[in-house]
Amino acid sequence: MSRVSQTSAQAAPSRIEEIRRVVLPLAAVGLAVALVPVAGGIVRAASGGRLRAPDWGLLAAQPLVIQLHLAAAVVALVIGAMLMLMRKGVTFHRRAGWLWVTAMSIVAGSSIFITGVNGDRWSFIHMITGWTLIALPLAVIAARRHDVKQHRRFMMGMFYGGLIIAGGLTFIPGRTMWNVFFA
Template sequence: MSLAPLLQASPVIQLHAGAALAALLLGLVQFAAPKGVLPHRILGWAWVGLMAVVGLSSFGITMRGHYAWIHLISGWTLLMLPLAVLAARRGRIGAHRRAMASLFLGGLLIAGGFTLLPGRIMGAVVFGW
């Protein structure tokens, strides 16, 4: 494992990766912590902000100058974030829970898994290829 490929990457890639890692860690905390209390709300807003950075910054990252299908996940993330927050504010906690869990799964775990493939920066960071 070496951070060199990430440190040599463009600032937008560094921002994207840093926000994604922070959102991943904070998301795990959110899943484990008590719900409906002030810390959950404060950390939730931080998580929403991080996910917005992840989604927006992804549009500054292209594959050989072109957007890829994975950018559809970014668009979906940016659409779902306000809907998930709105669901919580309206007391639709089940819808909020499902939306946030799907954002975590699709926007971080699944999309993040693709960054570990050979030829990708995070794959080089983690596996050295």
């Protein structure tokens, strides 16, 4: 590799790193600010909830896009947890990784058609959708280039942000998953 191409290859991750250092804190602050107006209502509603047997009929009554979204999210959560616990770079990791990317694509793609938190419009949660649709191909490209550090950051960010945090937001009182387990 020539000296010029080595320099540009090293500069690209630093630019991505700079963007990540700015975007992630801004997204966290944006999420916190968006939740402030409803935080009191969430706490009051949550204090009245009690864990009970899930109401599967409520899920069965949901539109197909929500059922697809939930099924893909559960698959992505299980596969993602397995991938983080198991050895990296082996055949299983690569094959299961493609299944995870497919499941996450379905989760993000289907979420475009799910509204309700903000009336019939997209909400702040859809920022995670946009980021996932951008980050998935970037993570795959990083893996194909053997940039393990960048690949790990993208994938773990999507796992924790796109599945754990966004999934946690589905348990806000009044939302479907809250009603299935607590209402």
